[in-house]
Amino acid sequence: MKINLTNPWSLTVLPHRLWRSLTAGCNDLTCAADLPAPAAPATVEGAVTVPATVPGNFELDLFRAGLIPDPFFGTNIIDLRKLEDRHLFYVTTFDAPPDGTDGLVLHFEGIDTVAKVYVNGEQAAACDNMFIPWDVPLRNLRPTGNEIMVHILPAMMVAQERPVPPAAGAFDHSYASLTLRKSPASFGWDILCRAVSGGIWRPVWLETVKAVPALDQVYLYTFAVDPSAEDRNRGGAMLDLYYAFRTADELTVGYEVAVEGQCGTSHFAARREVWHTCGNYHIPVPDARLWYPKNAGEQNLYDVRVTLLRNGVVEDAREFRIGIRLAELDRTSCIDADGKGEFRFLINHKPVFLMGSNWVPLDAFHSRDAERLPEALRLLDEAGCNAVRCWGGNVYEDTPFFDFCDEHGILVWQDFAMGCALYPVWDEGLRENLRREALSVVRKLRHHPSLCLWAGDNECDLFWMMCYPFRRNPAENTLTRELLRDVLRAEDFTRPYLPSSPYVDEVAFARGAQGTSEDHLWGPRDYFKGDFYRTAPCHFASETGYHGCPDPASLREYIPEDQLWPIYDEGTAEDPFRGTPNPAWLAHQTSMELNETNTFGYRIGLMTSQVRHMFRDVPDSIDTYARMSQMSQAEAFKYFIERFRTAKWNKTGIIWWNVLDGWQQVSDAVVNYNFRPKLAYSFIRRAQEPVLMAFSDPQQDGRYDLHAVNDTQTAVVLTYEVRDLCGAASQDAAPLLLSGTVTVPADGNTVAARLDLTGRLDHVLHIRWTDADGNTHTSHYIAEPKHLEYRPYADALRLCGFDCFAGF
Numbered sequence: 026m027k028i029n030l031t032n033p034w035s036l037t038v039l040p041h042r043l044w045r046s047l048t049a050g051c052n053d054l055t056c057a058a059d060l061p062a063p064a065a066p067a068t069v070e071g072a073v074t075v076p077a078t079v080p081g082n083f084e085l086d087l088f089r090a091g092l093i094p095d096p097f098f099g100t101n102i103i104d105l106r107k108l109e110d111r112h113l114f115y116v117t118t119f120d121a122p123p124d125g126t127d128g129l130v131l132h133f134e135g136i137d138t139v140a141k142v143y144v145n146g147e148q149a150a151a152c153d154n155m156f157i158p159w160d161v162p163l164r165n166l167r168p169t170g171n172e173i174m175v176h177i178l179p180a181m182m183v184a185q186e187r188p189v190p191p192a193a194g195a196f197d198h199s200y201a202s203l204t205l206r207k208s209p210a211s212f213g214w215d216i217l218c219r220a221v222s223g224g225i226w227r228p229v230w231l232e233t234v235k236a237v238p239a240l241d242q243v244y245l246y247t248f249a250v251d252p253s254a255e256d257r258n259r260g261g262a263m264l265d266l267y268y269a270f271r272t273a274d275e276l277t278v279g280y281e282v283a284v285e286g287q288c289g290t291s292h293f294a295a296r297r298e299v300w301h302t303c304g305n306y307h308i309p310v311p312d313a314r315l316w317y318p319k320n321a322g323e324q325n326l327y328d329v330r331v332t333l334l335r336n337g338v339v340e341d342a343r344e345f346r347i348g349i350r351l352a353e354l355d356r357t358s359c360i361d362a363d364g365k366g367e368f369r370f371l372i373n374h375k376p377v378f379l380m381g382s383n384w385v386p387l388d389a390f391h392s393r394d395a396e397r398l399p400e401a402l403r404l405l406d407e408a409g410c411n412a413v414r415c416w417g418g419n420v421y422e423d424t425p426f427f428d429f430c431d432e433h434g435i436l437v438w439q440d441f442a443m444g445c446a447l448y449p450v451w452d453e454g455l456r457e458n459l460r461r462e463a464l465s466v467v468r469k470l471r472h473h474p475s476l477c478l479w480a481g482d483n484e485c486d487l488f489w490m491m492c493y494p495f496r497r498n499p500a501e502n503t504l505t506r507e508l509l510r511d512v513l514r515a516e517d518f519t520r521p522y523l524p525s526s527p528y529v530d531e532v533a534f535a536r537g538a539q540g541t542s543e544d545h546l547w548g549p550r551d552y553f554k555g556d557f558y559r560t561a562p563c564h565f566a567s568e569t570g571y572h573g574c575p576d577p578a579s580l581r582e583y584i585p586e587d588q589l590w591p592i593y594d595e596g597t598a599e600d601p602f603r604g605t606p607n608p609a610w611l612a613h614q615t616s617m618e619l620n621e622t623n624t625f626g627y628r629i630g631l632m633t634s635q636v637r638h639m640f641r642d643v644p645d646s647i648d649t650y651a652r653m654s655q656m657s658q659a660e661a662f663k664y665f666i667e668r669f670r671t672a673k674w675n676k677t678g679i680i681w682w683n684v685l686d687g688w689q690q691v692s693d694a695v696v697n698y699n700f701r702p703k704l705a706y707s708f709i710r711r712a713q714e715p716v717l718m719a720f721s722d723p724q725q726d727g728r729y730d731l732h733a734v735n736d737t738q739t740a741v742v743l744t745y746e747v748r749d750l751c752g753a754a755s756q757d758a759a760p761l762l763l764s765g766t767v768t769v770p771a772d773g774n775t776v777a778a779r780l781d782l783t784g785r786l787d788h789v790l791h792i793r794w795t796d797a798d799g800n801t802h803t804s805h806y807i808a809e810p811k812h813l814e815y816r817p818y819a820d821a822l823r824l825c826g827f828d829c830f831a832g833f
Contacts, residue, residue: 028231030119030173036077036086037067037114041182044112054178054186062143062174066114082137082224082390083113083177096389097689098583100612100619102218113177113223119231121166128234131161131173134423135227137391138207139183143174154206154458155226156421156442157465160234177223180205187454194488195446196624198617202446206458209444210386210418210687213617215625217418218389218688226392227423238272238280240341243331244471245284246519247349248307250373252315257375257738258323262313262349264293269303270333270341277301279336286327286347288314293327316348316474319411319434320715320736321377321772324348326431326474348431348474354521358532359540360562368542368565369677370436370477378736378772379436379678380666380713381405381412383568385694386419386687395423400700401685402429408706409713412436414567414680417444417483417526421466430475437475438567438680440526441466441509444483447492450503459504463512471517479513479522481505484545486525490538499529526567543567546665550631552638552811553661558668559722564675569665570682570693572632573658573703574651576832582699583689584609590647592629601644602633613690628691635661642815648833653815655704655830656822660810662695662705666712671721671732673774681709697832707829711804716769718745718777718794720806729808731778733794735769742768745777745794749785750805750821756791782808789821 039047047063067074075090077083084105087093093108094101122129131144135155142150142161150161184201193203198219199212213219244267252260268282282304283296293310314325326346333341353371360366369376387394387401405413406429413430415422417440430437441463449455470476486499500506505524513522524530527545529538545568548557553571574580580589588607591597595604605611606629611619614628621627632654636644639657644650662681669676684706686698695705712719715736720729735741746764753759767777782788786809795801805825810818822828 026122026233028122030117030230032117032119034077034079034115034117035067035074036083037072037074037116038083038087039066039069039072039112039114041110041112041179043069043071054183062146062148063114063176066112077115078392079115079117079225079229080135080227080392080395082222082226082392083111084108084220084222085390085392096220099585099609102220102615102688103612103617103619105220109181109221110179111223112179113175115175115177115225116172118170118172120169121171122231126163126166128236129163129166130232130234131163131229132232133159133161133225133227133229135225136175136177137223137226138177138180138205140175140177143172143176145172154462155208156206156462158227163231175225180207180221180223187452189449190451193447193449194492198624199446203448204452204455206442206462208386208391208418208420209442209446211389213615213625214418215615215628216683216687216690216692217386218612218615218690219617220389222390224392235341238270238274238333238335238340240268240270240331240333240343242267242269242303242468243343243345245329245331245347246471247351250313250315250349250351252373252375257373258315258317258325260313260315260373262310262315264308264310264349265305266295266308266331267303267305268299268331268333272302281334283332283334284308284329286329288325288327291327310349313349315373316350316431317372317375317434318377318436318475320738321372321375321411321434322738324432324434345472346428346431347472350474352477352520354478354523357542358530359536360542360564364562364675366542366564367677368563369674372436372477376674376677377411377436378670378673379412379565379680380670381410381414381435381680382408382684383680383682384413384415384419384422385683385685387685389688391420394420395425398422398425402426404696404700404702404706405435405684406433408684408709409715410435412438412678412680414438414440416440417442417480421470424469427470427473427475431473435475436477437473438478438480439470439476440480440483443481443485443504445488446485447488448485448502448504450501456504456508460508460512463509464516467512467516471519477520479509479517479520480526481509481522481524483526486527486529487538490529490534498534499525500531500534545569551634553635553657553664554809554811558665564677566665566669566679566681568680568682571658571661571665572628572635572654572691572693573695573705574632574654574691575689575697575703576651576655576701576830577647578832579689579697579699579701580647580651583613590650592633592647592650598645599643601650606630610691615688615690632691639810639813640815640818641812649815652819652830652833656818658693658695658703659705659708660807663708663712666709667717667719668722670712670717670734671719671730671774673734701831702829704828704830707827711802714802716741716743716796716802717804718743718792718802719804720780720808723808724779727783728779728781730776731763731780731792733767733769733775733777735771735773738771740768740770740773742766742797743777743794745792747780748791749788750791750824751785751788751817753824756824759791762790787811787813789818789825791825
């Protein structure tokens with residue numbers, strides 16, 4: 026039974042110096058751990074008490090109350106650092122349920138981060154992990170007016186009491202993240218502002234936990250599949266059911282566990298007597314409906330019910346969905362001298378080419394994640410993605426995210442929440458906290474067929490190797506090599522596990538992490554068709570991106586008008602990029618300090634240099650600059666994706682960075698925080714269509730191959746033409762360079778023609794193809810989009826119908 030808490034919450038905010046007055050002057054958060062509930066924190070002189078929103082973050086409550094300005098406007102986000110010493114006291118009341126309180130618990134889906142929970146003045150729980158739920162048993166309740174107080178301690182001050190040894194390391198502003206299980210990006214990243222927040226960030230409710238006998242765990246996984254040769258969506262399968270339950274009986278005589286599943290006309294059922302309080306058994310499914318990701322097959326899902334019976338009477342049950350599928354990763358450590366290696370995902374023994382986005386925080390204030398999720402998922406799906414990488418600097422997404430991916434065929438690569446740091450692997454408190462977190466997350470998510478890979482962290486292996494000249498072997502990272510590995514071996518051995526991304530195993534370490542089969546392609550961030558991007562040897566890119574300026578309408582939501590243009594403080598009409606970026610631009614690039622010399626102070630300059638790589642013109646307004654930047658970004662993403670697709674199956678996937686911003690900023694995202702897409706979003710949608718015609722990089726003879734790539738499971742016949750739009754008044758009036766018909770096998774890649782582009786390297790070519798059903802698709806190509814003239818390029822985009830700008 027679930028009971029929502031309907032009474033309002035209040036929030037009292039106290040600076041640490043005032044909190045000491047409630048704790049007999051104790052300055053040590055650790056020594057105060059066993060103190061009774063603070064008496065009336067709202068009455069302390071200097072305390073601020075406001076109505077609270079739960080789920081919520083305290084800064085948002087202060088903003089709603091008019092006590093701080095909009096954190097996302099101008100440089101206001103920088104000032105939030107002054108609030109990092111705040112203690113938070115959330116208070117509400119509730120009445121005891123009229124039908125009794127046996128087994129009643131107070132359930133928190135998420136508290137950010139270190140907190141003590143008091144019920145009627147008595148401490149009932151201590152929490153220290155943002156990522157996992159907490160159940161607080163409730164006893165000795167009053168009939169009415171029971172008080173809940175949640176005291177959230179300031180994360181930065183808690184971190185000060187947790188020593189970090191010299192051998193650990195992080196970005197300057199992120200050291201506190203090393204010992205706290207809190208979203209790493211909240212301490213500031215180059216893709217998210219610093220907002221070391223606090224709050225009850227996910228829902229909270231009362232619920233009754235069933236007394237014994239009761240199911241504790243149920244895990245139904247695919248043991249084997251045998252897809253039909255005639256239809257890979259059908260076939261035979263074997264499932265395995267693991268169960269664990271609690272009972273007060275001395276013996277398990279009379280107990281049974283039953284399972285039943287239904288997907289369309291396919292049905293399975295089994296029922297077994299049990300001999301212990303845990304066990305497992307096989308369930309054959311001779312006429313199974315198999316699950317595949319988008320483009321590779323159908324997303325068949327079974328509705329499942331597992332029942333615990335005693336003497337034929339149902340005592341407890343669990344209901345959920347599964348997809349019958351096997352997930353494998355065929356991987357070599359590195360690429361050999363001949364360019365051979367492997368990094369490919371197989372679903373039901375079938376290789377799948379992956380296209381998708383990295384998934385970063387939906388909001389700097391995570392209590393708003395849930396409301397932003399549906400639109401973010403729509404954007405992901407409509408971009409043609411069949412994969413998403415849940416990046417390790419984020420929180421773990423909730424069940425609705427994975428349900429959507431199950432239903433829409435989007436494979437999920439899930440990092441554990443660590444990134445870009447050398448964590449103190451020797452810290453026993455951190456180890457136990459991470460182990461508890463991993464158990465909770467794995468047990469929650471393992472039923473989802475979309476979940477295809479666990480990864481230990483983001484780029485931590487590379488950070489281990491950065492201690493030059495004391496280069497350290499990432500194999501010493503026992504958090505990912507032992508702790509997480511062992512949790513997965515015990516709890517979810519059905520999926521591949523990658524200790525880091527990129528993963529530097531012993532072979533890669535001996536090679537200095539050069540030539541790994543999976544890599545993050547950032548490099549010099551210069552011309553997007555430069556040597557680094559053209560020659561990157563990896564078979565699978567799990568990160569790559571390029572900057573794009575938000576549209577002027579979006580910029581005006583957070584950049585003051587007097588700082589909007591020129592972007593630089595000494596900019597002139599002749600040289601708008603002279604001097605230093607204006608303060609609001611620095612804050613929204615994102616930088617924790619208002620200068621260009623800090624860790625993340627480079628991004629405005631980077632974006633400007635990328636514009637200059639593509640265009641020879643000097644922009645004369647924010648409108649022109651933003652268009653140029655979005656054009657540069659769009660062409661870069663198009664090239665990155667098409668380079669991998671035209672090399673299918675030598676290349677096996679690309680997960681670009683990224684679909685959506687988590688706050689209002691200048692970034693690689695292709696959709697602004699306000700959900701307004703940049704030009705790149707429409708380019709990506711075309712580049713990720715299941716059937717694509719695109720040119721690859723030049724061959725040794727200097728000519729360019731036109732590829733027909735087919736990710737569908739049936740052969741296609743395409744009729745195509747290529748025209749040169751340079752100087753043309755219309756598409757049909759443009760000179761015809763190529764035409765023909767090509768047959769592309771299922772899941773195949775065929776060279777349709779080869780073209781000499783001498784004298785046309787900077788021309789915009791228009792590609793059109795029509796399938797056997799009469800459906801027509803279009804794209805374009807520029808062999809060398811470098812130092813172009815802005816106006817002719819813009820005119821060619823309009824001629825193609827590809828000038829999909831918003832907010833101008």
